[in-house]
Amino acid sequence: MSDDALLDVRDLVVRYGDMTAVDHVSFTVAPGETLALNGPSGCGKSSTALAVLQLRRPSSGEVLFEGRELTTLSERELRPVRPRIQPVFQDPYGSLSPRHRIRDAVAEPLKVQGRWNGTDGPVCVAELLDRVGLDPSYGDRHPHELSGGQCQRAGIARALASEPRLLVLDEPVSALDPSVRAGVLNLLADLQDELGLGYLFICHDRAVVRHFADRVIEMREGRVISG
Numbered sequence: 190m191s192d193d194a195l196l197d198v199r200d201l202v203v204r205y206g207d208m209t210a211v212d213h214v215s216f217t218v219a220p221g222e223t224l225a226l227n228g229p230s231g232c233g234k235s236s237t238a239l240a241v242l243q244l245r246r247p248s249s250g251e252v253l254f255e256g257r258e259l260t261t262l263s264e265r266e267l268r269p270v271r272p273r274i275q276p277v278f279q280d281p282y283g284s285l286s287p288r289h290r291i292r293d294a295v296a297e298p299l300k301v302q303g304r305w306n307g308t309d310g311p312v313c314v315a316e317l318l319d320r321v322g323l324d325p326s327y328g329d330r331h332p333h334e335l336s337g338g339q340c341q342r343a344g345i346a347r348a349l350a351s352e353p354r355l356l357v358l359d360e361p362v363s364a365l366d367p368s369v370r371a372g373v374l375n376l377l378a379d380l381q382d383e384l385g386l387g388y389l390f391i392c393h394d395r396a397v398v399r400h401f402a403d404r405v406i407e408m409r410e411g412r413v414i415s416g
């Protein structure tokens with residue numbers, strides 16, 4: 190793999206039964222880089238994202254993250270790797286439990302990963318909310334008490350709590366009101382500058398892709414046609 194790749198995807202194939210959704214797709218993402226996957230509905234973008242996240246195991250091919258091949262790892266072996274590759278999905282409300290307050294949603298990764306204590310934990314949650322542009326008082330609210338844009342920011346705070354190196358952003362602004370999209374994209378750009386995160390950015394909107402991505406891969410019917 191190229192020495193500086195954070196993510197190196199090689200010859201990825203994802204099948205659902207007889208249907209090939211992703212057909213020998215290869216790409217890399219460097220730290221601090223945004224690679225966009227662009228293409229029409231059904232071309233295989235989300236299937237690629239799920240395979241990178243190892244939420245759907247690919248039929249063949251390799252997914253190297255920080256030089257380590259993930260497709261051959263067991264669930265137990267993947268456990269320490271998962272926090273470092275965090276998803277942000279299209280539905281801002283879908284990634285947060287409706288029953289939990291925002292502060293608990295953001296605290297959960299810290300608790301699960303054994304990084305929580307009663308003194309620093311709440312401070313860390315407040316800092317994460319502040320970092321994504323939410324007043325820490327929003328921590329008291331439930332997801333349905335937030336707008337779509339605020340909820341997506343809370344989901345990003347929760348993702349950051351895991352101290353990821355790569356964010357897999359699957360249509361992160363597509364469900365948002367056009368007036369708040371730019372704010373969330375600017376936030377993502379700022380976080381990338383600050384933290385050196387790599388982004389795999391899935392988006393069907395060419396104008397957004399052109400504005401936001403460093404490089405673009407065009408997909409059609411499971412294949413890369415340019416990029």
Ligand SMILES: Nc1ncnc2c1ncn2[C@@H]1O[C@H](COP(=O)(O)OP(=O)(O)OP(=O)(O)O)[C@@H](O)[C@H]1O
Nearest residue numbers: 205208210228229230231232233234235236237393
């Ligand atoms: N769980 C599944 N079972 C069977 N077929 C699936 C499944 N998920 C996706 N597909 C099919 O795989 C192909 C690729 O779908 P995928 O969702 O990856 O594309 P996409 O480019 O992300 O499209 P969209 O933007 O509409 O989500 C499509 O033909 C889709 O119908």
